[in-house]
Amino acid sequence: MNENLQLFLDSFWPIVLGGLTGTIPLALASFAIGLVLALAVALMRLSKNRVVSGIARFYISVIRGTPLLVQLFVIFYGMPTVGIVLDPWPSAIIAFSLNVGGYAAEVIRAAILSVPKGQWEAGYTIGMSNGTALRRIILPQAARVSVPPLSNTFISLVKDTSLASLILVTELFRVSQEIAAFSGQFMLIYLEAALIYWLFCLVLSGGQSRLEKRLDRYVAT
Amino acid sequence: MNENLQLFLDSFWPIVLGGLTGTIPLALASFAIGLVLALAVALMRLSKNRVVSGIARFYISVIRGTPLLVQLFVIFYGMPTVGIVLDPWPSAIIAFSLNVGGYAAEVIRAAILSVPKGQWEAGYTIGMSNGTALRRIILPQAARVSVPPLSNTFISLVKDTSLASLILVTELFRVSQEIAAFSGQFMLIYLEAALIYWLFCLVLSGGQSRLEKRLDRYVAT
Amino acid sequence: SSGAPEASGGASAAGDDFGLVKAGTLTVATEGTYRPFSFHEDGAGDLVGYDVEVAEAVADKLGLEIDFQETQWDAIFAGLDAGRFDVIANQVSINPEREEQYLFSAPYTVSSGVIVVNEGDTSISSFDDLAGKTTAQSLTSNWYELATESGANVEAVEGWAQAVALLQQGRVDATINDELTYLDFVNTNGQSGIEVAATTDDSSLSALTFTKDKADLVAAVDAALEELRAEGVLAELGEKYFGADVSE
Amino acid sequence: MSQREPGRRDDEHRADVPGGDPLAPSETPDDSVLLQARGIRKSFGDNEVLRSIDLEVRRGEVVVLIGPSGSGKTTVLRSLNGLETPDAGTIDFAGGPSLDFAAPIPKASRFALRDRSAMVFQQHNLFPHMTVIENVIEGPVRVQRVPKARAIAEASALLDRVGLADKRDAYPFELSGGQQQRVGIVRALALKPRLLLFDEPTSALDPELVGEVLQVIKELADEGWTMVVVTHELSFARQAADEVLFMDGGVVVERGAPAQIFTNPTEERTRRFLDRILRPLD
Amino acid sequence: MSQREPGRRDDEHRADVPGGDPLAPSETPDDSVLLQARGIRKSFGDNEVLRSIDLEVRRGEVVVLIGPSGSGKTTVLRSLNGLETPDAGTIDFAGGPSLDFAAPIPKASRFALRDRSAMVFQQHNLFPHMTVIENVIEGPVRVQRVPKARAIAEASALLDRVGLADKRDAYPFELSGGQQQRVGIVRALALKPRLLLFDEPTSALDPELVGEVLQVIKELADEGWTMVVVTHELSFARQAADEVLFMDGGVVVERGAPAQIFTNPTEERTRRFLDRILRPLD
Numbered sequence A, B: 001m002n003e004n005l006q007l008f009l010d011s012f013w014p015i016v017l018g019g020l021t022g023t024i025p026l027a028l029a030s031f032a033i034g035l036v037l038a039l040a041v042a043l044m045r046l047s048k049n050r051v052v053s054g055i056a057r058f059y060i061s062v063i064r065g066t067p068l069l070v071q072l073f074v075i076f077y078g079m080p081t082v083g084i085v086l087d088p089w090p091s092a093i094i095a096f097s098l099n100v101g102g103y104a105a106e107v108i109r110a111a112i113l114s115v116p117k118g119q120w121e122a123g124y125t126i127g128m129s130n131g132t133a134l135r136r137i138i139l140p141q142a143a144r145v146s147v148p149p150l151s152n153t154f155i156s157l158v159k160d161t162s163l164a165s166l167i168l169v170t171e172l173f174r175v176s177q178e179i180a181a182f183s184g185q186f187m188l189i190y191l192e193a194a195l196i197y198w199l200f201c202l203v204l205s206g207g208q209s210r211l212e213k214r215l216d217r218y219v220a221t
Numbered sequence C: 001s002s003g004a005p006e007a008s009g010g011a012s013a014a015g016d017d018f019g020l021v022k023a024g025t026l027t028v029a030t031e032g033t034y035r036p037f038s039f040h041e042d043g044a045g046d047l048v049g050y051d052v053e054v055a056e057a058v059a060d061k062l063g064l065e066i067d068f069q070e071t072q073w074d075a076i077f078a079g080l081d082a083g084r085f086d087v088i089a090n091q092v093s094i095n096p097e098r099e100e101q102y103l104f105s106a107p108y109t110v111s112s113g114v115i116v117v118n119e120g121d122t123s124i125s126s127f128d129d130l131a132g133k134t135t136a137q138s139l140t141s142n143w144y145e146l147a148t149e150s151g152a153n154v155e156a157v158e159g160w161a162q163a164v165a166l167l168q169q170g171r172v173d174a175t176i177n178d179e180l181t182y183l184d185f186v187n188t189n190g191q192s193g194i195e196v197a198a199t200t201d202d203s204s205l206s207a208l209t210f211t212k213d214k215a216d217l218v219a220a221v222d223a224a225l226e227e228l229r230a231e232g233v234l235a236e237l238g239e240k241y242f243g244a245d246v247s248e
Numbered sequence D, E: 001m002s003q004r005e006p007g008r009r010d011d012e013h014r015a016d017v018p019g020g021d022p023l024a025p026s027e028t029p030d031d032s033v034l035l036q037a038r039g040i041r042k043s044f045g046d047n048e049v050l051r052s053i054d055l056e057v058r059r060g061e062v063v064v065l066i067g068p069s070g071s072g073k074t075t076v077l078r079s080l081n082g083l084e085t086p087d088a089g090t091i092d093f094a095g096g097p098s099l100d101f102a103a104p105i106p107k108a109s110r111f112a113l114r115d116r117s118a119m120v121f122q123q124h125n126l127f128p129h130m131t132v133i134e135n136v137i138e139g140p141v142r143v144q145r146v147p148k149a150r151a152i153a154e155a156s157a158l159l160d161r162v163g164l165a166d167k168r169d170a171y172p173f174e175l176s177g178g179q180q181q182r183v184g185i186v187r188a189l190a191l192k193p194r195l196l197l198f199d200e201p202t203s204a205l206d207p208e209l210v211g212e213v214l215q216v217i218k219e220l221a222d223e224g225w226t227m228v229v230v231t232h233e234l235s236f237a238r239q240a241a242d243e244v245l246f247m248d249g250g251v252v253v254e255r256g257a258p259a260q261i262f263t264n265p266t267e268e269r270t271r272r273f274l275d276r277i278l279r280p281l282d
């Protein structure tokens, strides 16, 4: 027992460090890029042009319908067969961004649709173009609605980054696996990893609450 | 190339079979049980009793904040240390149900909150108790709102069941891994697995649309 | 079964006394995705492989039914600890750390490690040359340690197939693995542009792995392995999968 | 209904006999007091919304509540219907229940209170997932345990009386606002309450649909139903009310016969309010 | 504004000088025709909503549209404001643009059309994430490229005129319905359009708040703004309108001076509609 406690304590900081240097930067970078992509895809999906919206639907369907693992493999192991060899980190960021792009696109689309039509029209009547109304009127309101579902997407992403170990990125879960493999204490170490993921998520949820409060300043409570 | 095509064709049916006998039944059973659990957790979360809602929050937080892999590990490999030994299938169904319970609880909670307060009051004014109003008035309307997010949960679940191979359940992805290990063509086989997942998801999405249409019969379109 | 009493000498041959997970059945954990030791015939067919057949032969000798449980390496020791399996048959190599925690049978595989490089790569011809190079290793193998000790940067991968892919794509300089794995790969895929650059001096020993409370079972298994060895069964199985006896 | 009050008459389901008049009120007008509320107070947080409201309703009487937004009219109705629990005061129904909000109210009494009255909401609050007939029989069948066939017969008769016989199987979204509101009224009537509560039943309607709903309410009043109506339709109040209460800031500022209130209010606040509504442009 | 029409006067930003009257209309009443719409048709799918609507508005004139729900009143306003594209007909503004919906309309013309008029909605449609002042200057600053300081000065003067100087930095949710609607009017005025369009500006308001909004609109009318108003407030129409149009089923059934329409409508349909609104209980 004591020995286990020692292992637990000895492993704690290395695993946290794996999170801070691997999991978190990977998740943040992928999420930021993924959101931009998702906005574009959401707008394509809302387009009246059927080809454009069809492309967006297909993209979303493929991203959501296939395992992330395979998406990672295709980018890391598959792309070289067509001559594109990317390092682990770029590969991981591309794969996770594409993934976030597919999931968040639907969230953003729903958020845009949730803004009452009258808001678009109020924008038009003061002379705005579609783009201006979107940027100035619709998106700020959609942002409020989409924070809770997007933060779910982000929390899922944080945990999904553990798959990055498959394409040679060292992050929280990889560190745990290494420690587990050498010590043979899979159960203990995985529980420890879970605990650390959970701590990260609690911190992130705190950030979410703060953000929500900021965005809620203009609605009655 | 031809050889690869042969491998692809030879593998197709075994992988699909893995899906039909492993992935789909596992996902369906876990989803059904998970939904019941989620409803209970959602109601607890909405309770005015702070202890009750606190328990629900904690449960949701743990389920969503820790990797599913670890949840599976704990149930299958951890429970025996306290004397509870379950077979792979029951373990998998319990683990995935608990997982769905955490994720879907938030969806159901949001759906319940989305039904206008006036509907509760209309129920009360015709003499209903809380429970009757919930069952007869609120849940049927909440069901409509929650179909799209719940079907996302379900599609995620379908893919997450690939982790069940860790606890000795043979499903789609496990079959692919076996074939990949034998042939060494992991790229091809994983792509094939992805394709089959995608096909399953397309079928399931079709079911979703049909269900939505049925539930939408009483709203203006 | 996890509460089985400590073995108290006086080995009995009766299967029921080994404290098995399921009475009368030897429950064996194996990956099922580790060719040629434990894999599925034609991909989706029956579970076969050297380790699989050795385990079957042992169970046969002990008069036990056999039941294979397939899982991933991550879970294999956790399952053994949790009392879900009686034994692991998956090329577990004996090392001091593991000996502290587990019991091993007599080794049934003796093999060397090889450094595999791309054909024509002359920069690596010994383990010392690995210093500063990058190798791809599966975390689960003891080759991971060997690569680290040799001074290589190690990239951890899922398994042999991914390691070879990285090597062929030029993303790593080498991979260390069991000679047997390499040979099996070459047998099925041809040379595929890779070759052996060096071989270890010491050989590694793989054995069936048990929890510490299974001393009686280990003794019985050892006796069975000895018989199989004497009868030439192990050599036969080696011939079947590797074209050579690998049990000694 | 979760329980029966001992004092409740057994013949309450008077329309048992198909062919009986489904629009007949469940109380015979006899001028005795049906409801007496005394000293009702209610705060939401620091906001004291009702500050000692007294209200007496006699059988067959129509009481109209008017007053500016936020004056507490809805809260009064909700308190009478048991949707809101006052902080203090008493509510007594002839024949029970009798509630004193100084102490916590037992669940049974709250249900009994709800049982006595039925509310018609501003936003109709029909159940969107049920057809018109399902909306109407839900209370009788699920709560009052009336046999379904009888509930349907009664509901059909009621729908017929308000001109909606042909909408029986429509969903609420298929109806106009005025039709929806009329179904809302029928849903309340089907419960055979002793008291009908209307909370601005026409204020969410297009102006040309207001008439059809007011007409139904006026007919109910004429037939002797006891009701408390919150409305801004002063012409309705003038024609149908027995008593008008003007509320402001959580108190009843003035009460009296409509003729007096509308032509000669004693309070300045009442006068100003009526002016704003009747002559918005002066 | 994405472009400028050549015909547009340069002095359009008349309130440049702080202290200039911000409520002064951007058109001087001179009785010449400002807007002429001819033969406007519009269908949604199979539903023919407008069947050849003709409309002429002179500078400084107040035209009131009345008619039952679904008769197409909103669709007329939306067509004038370029929010809806008619299937056929022409819209001509004095000084341009001139649109003929027989052919596809170039984007520039649609923007020019929007530029000429500004709409005040039934549900105010204020931008909830912007303060009152931000709502008002959004159009001038972002679209018309008015310098921010000037836009703020003008907006403040306008808010002052409608009695909302102290609400400058409030968010819409902090205002009462009547205040929100007045901000909506100011937001439209700040664009200095030639034509103001009001779509039932008071029908979502509590009755005692209707007056404050109608008052503002009436003042604008008195000061010479040109406007088309859809409303059910017949007293307003009586006092402020130069012309009243009664629409039903997508056509203008009757038009004339308010005195004539309200006291002596020639069409039976008009009479019935007015009766329903004025005497809902008869």
Ligand SMILES: Nc1ncnc2c1ncn2[C@@H]1O[C@H](COP(=O)(O)OP(=O)(O)OP(=O)(O)O)[C@@H](O)[C@H]1O
Pocket (backbone or CB within 6 Å): D044, D047, D049, D067, D068, D069, D070, D071, D072, D073, D074, D075, D076, E206
């Ligand atoms: N559930 C609640 N929580 C907090 N405050 C409330 C609640 N319900 C009502 N109030 C407040 O109580 C006061 C009176 O509300 P009430 O709805 O009774 O007024 P009303 O006279 O019906 O107004 P209206 O004409 O707008 O319907 C208002 O200030 C309102 O904001």
Ligand SMILES: Nc1ncnc2c1ncn2[C@@H]1O[C@H](COP(=O)(O)OP(=O)(O)OP(=O)(O)O)[C@@H](O)[C@H]1O
Pocket (backbone or CB within 6 Å): D206, E044, E047, E049, E067, E068, E069, E070, E071, E072, E073, E074, E075, E076
């Ligand atoms: N975007 C749309 N799509 C389909 N039908 C529409 C649309 N907008 C309006 N309509 C239909 O056009 C008809 C006229 O609508 P409109 O809103 O112009 O009427 P209105 O006179 O303003 O009515 P109200 O008094 O209810 O506002 C209605 O039947 C309406 O259902």
Ligand SMILES: [Mg+2]
Pocket (backbone or CB within 6 Å): D073, D074, D075, D199
């Ligand atoms: Mg109210």
Ligand SMILES: [Mg+2]
Pocket (backbone or CB within 6 Å): E073, E074, E075, E199
């Ligand atoms: Mg309209």
